[in-house]
Amino acid sequence: MVSKERAKELNAFCKRVNIKFKDIELLEQAFHHRSITNEFKSEKNNERLEFLGDSVLGMVTAAFLFQNLENPEGDLAKIKSSVVSEKALAPVALSLGIDKLLVLGHGEELSGGRKKPAILADCMEAIIGAYYLDSGYKAAEKYVLSFIEPSVENVLKNGMKDYKTQLQELCQKLFKVCPKYILVEKKGPEHAQIFSVSVDCNGTIFGPCNGRTKKDAEQSCAAVAIGKLKDIK
Numbered sequence: 001m002v003s004k005e006r007a008k009e010l011n012a013f014c015k016r017v018n019i020k021f022k023d024i025e026l027l028e029q030a031f032h033h034r035s036i037t038n039e040f041k042s043e044k045n046n047e048r049l050e051f052l053g054d055s056v057l058g059m060v061t062a063a064f065l066f067q068n069l070e071n072p073e074g075d076l077a078k079i080k081s082s083v084v085s086e087k088a089l090a091p092v093a094l095s096l097g098i099d100k101l102l103v104l105g106h107g108e109e110l111s112g113g114r115k116k117p118a119i120l121a122d123c124m125e126a127i128i129g130a131y132y133l134d135s136g137y138k139a140a141e142k143y144v145l146s147f148i149e150p151s152v153e154n155v156l157k158n159g160m161k162d163y164k165t166q167l168q169e170l171c172q173k174l175f176k177v178c179p180k181y182i183l184v185e186k187k188g189p190e191h192a193q194i195f196s197v198s199v200d201c202n203g204t205i206f207g208p209c210n211g212r213t214k215k216d217a218e219q220s221c222a223a224v225a226i227g228k229l230k231d232i233k
Contacts, residue, residue, distance in 0.1 A: 001025075002024055002025055002028050006028065007024055009101060010024055010027055010028060010101070011024070013027075013096070013097065013098075013101060014027070016096065016097065017096055017143065017146070018143075018146065019131060019135075019139070019143050020135070020139075021130075021131070021134050021135070022134055022135065023134050026049075026130045026133060026134050027127070027130055027131075027134070028103075029044050029045075029046055029049060029126075029130065030046050030049050030123065030126040030127045030129070030130040031046065031098075031101050031102055031103050031123060031126075031127075032044060032045045032046050032103045033045060033046065033102060033103065033104050033105070033108060033113065033119055033122075033123070034046075034047055035104050035105030035107060035108035035113065036103050036104060036105045037105075038105055039105040039106060039107075046122070046123060046126035046130075047122075047126075048129075049125075049126040049127075049129035049130050049133075050122045050123075050125045050126040050129060051129070052128075052129035052132060052133070053124075053125035053126050053127065053128035053129030053130070053132065054125045054129075056128050056129060056132045056137070056140050056141075056144070057084055057125055057128050057144055057148075058080070058084060060140070060141045060144040060145065060148065061080050061083060061084055061144070061148050061152075062076075062080055064145060064148060064149070064152070065079060065080055065152065068152075079152060079155050079156075082151075082155050083148055083151040083152055083155060084148075085121075086117050086118055086121040087117065087163075087216075087219060087220070087223070088151055088223070089117075089120065089121035089124045089125070090117035090118075090120040090121050090124075090209075090220055090223075091163075091209075091220055091223030091224045091227060092124065092147045092151075092227075093120035093121065093123060093124050094115075094120065094209065094220070094224050095224060095227050095228075098120060098123055098124065098127075099114045099115055099120060100114075102114055102119065102120075102123060104119075111187075111188060111192075111194060112187065112188070112194040112196065112210045114210075115194075115196070115208070115209055115210030116194070116210055116211075116212075117210075117211060117216065117220055128140055128143065128144060131143055150230075154166075154226075162219060162222075163219045163220075163222035163223040163226060164179075164218055164219055164222045166222070166226055167179050167199070167201070167222040167225050167226055167229075170226060170229055170230075171201050171202065171229075174202070174229065175201065175202035177201075177202050179199050179200065179201050179222070179225065180199065180200040181197055181198070181199050181200075181218050181221070182197065182198045182199070182200060182205075183195065183196075183197055183214065184196040184197060184198050184207070184208045185208070192212075193212070194210050194211070194212065195210065195211050195212070195213060195214045195216070195217040196208045196209070196210050196217060197209060197210075197211070197214065197217035197218050197220075197221050198221060199218070199221045199222060199225050201225055201229065206221060206224050206225040206228060207221040207224060207225075208221065209221040209224060
């Protein structure tokens with residue numbers, strides 16, 4: 001049973017991303033990482049919803065690319081792979097505040113799971129799956145296109161440049177300076193370290209974002225910064 005306070009948070013999320021859920025319990029499940037089930041056997045997790053959402057995400061993206069681009073199949077496959085990847089979805093999740101709503105087991109919470117790209121991307125897919133079950137394909141399609149269309153546009157404009165390269169070019173264009181990456185924290189055992197990184201763009205700090213390597217964390221942070229700076233002319 002979703003508490004009144006939690007329902008308020010979930011409804012605020014729905015308003016923020018312009019979706020409407022009839023069954024708030026289904027949306028709540030989308031935020032439950034499997035680590036919570038490991039600690040509390042009675043709790044459901046989002047893995048099955050993630051499985052469904054992955055397929056819906058792939059279908060919506062493939063149909064959009066087919067209908068809007070005349071590129072050959074090989075190009076379409078590369079674009080699709082780029083925009084539905086973990087690296088692309090995780091920064092979107094952070095920009096939507098999904099990290100703050102995740103329900104994690106104690107161990108995963110301590111290991112920085114709230115900022116892990118894989119967990120964020122999986123939750124994005126689980127929300128898509130839940131919304132498909134709750135409101136149907138058309139509603140899920142509209143939600144997916146709200147973040148896939150800008151991602152496709154970004155790929156078409158910048159090619160397959162990584163986020164750090166894109167951010168450097170954007171910062172030089174806007175501010176005539178290069179972004180500076182800051183290692184905020186490094187924690188965990190040597191074989192499973194989590195790096196937390198922020199980026200300074202002309203005095204504005206974005207992040208922190210986490211990754212299994214410093215490079216991964218920097219890429220996620222750069223993607224978040226690009227999303228925030230994209231409307232600046």
